[in-house]
Amino acid sequence: MPRKHYKKPAQQVKIAKNRINFLFQHAKEVFKEDSKFSDKYVKLARRIAMKYKIKLPSQLKKRFCKHCHKYLVPGVNCRVRLHKHRLIYYCFSCKHYMRHPVK
Ligand SMILES: [Zn+2]
Numbered sequence: 001m002p003r004k005h006y007k008k009p010a011q012q013v014k015i016a017k018n019r020i021n022f023l024f025q026h027a028k029e030v031f032k033e034d035s036k037f038s039d040k041y042v043k044l045a046r047r048i049a050m051k052y053k054i055k056l057p058s059q060l061k062k063r064f065c066k067h068c069h070k071y072l073v074p075g076v077n078c079r080v081r082l083h084k085h086r087l088i089y090y091c092f093s094c095k096h097y098m099r100h101p102v103k
Pocket residue numbers: 065066067068069070091092093094095096
């Protein structure tokens with residue numbers, strides 16, 4: 001039977017999505033103890049997302065820096081400002097800004 005090769009099986013994608021959510025949840029939990037572990041979880045989650053070509057939902061995208069891929073906690077290692085209907089995230093570790101539109 002011919003199969004489409006460009007897409008991963010839906011079941012696998014579903015599992016991958018669950019793993020990504022799980023990793024972000026863990027990143028949040030371990031952040032208080034060791035932020036290095038959070039960064040590792042983000043790295044893993046991103047790798048899974050890339051492998052399965054999963055687009056990360058906006059609420060997860062806001063939780064790590066798109067430049068240095070560190071797990072971000074507002075007020076701890078990043079600053080959040082609202083400017084012209086956009087959320088501006090400023091990462092303390094790489095000193096880069098990220099903009100997220102507000103719906
Ligand atoms: Zn950064």
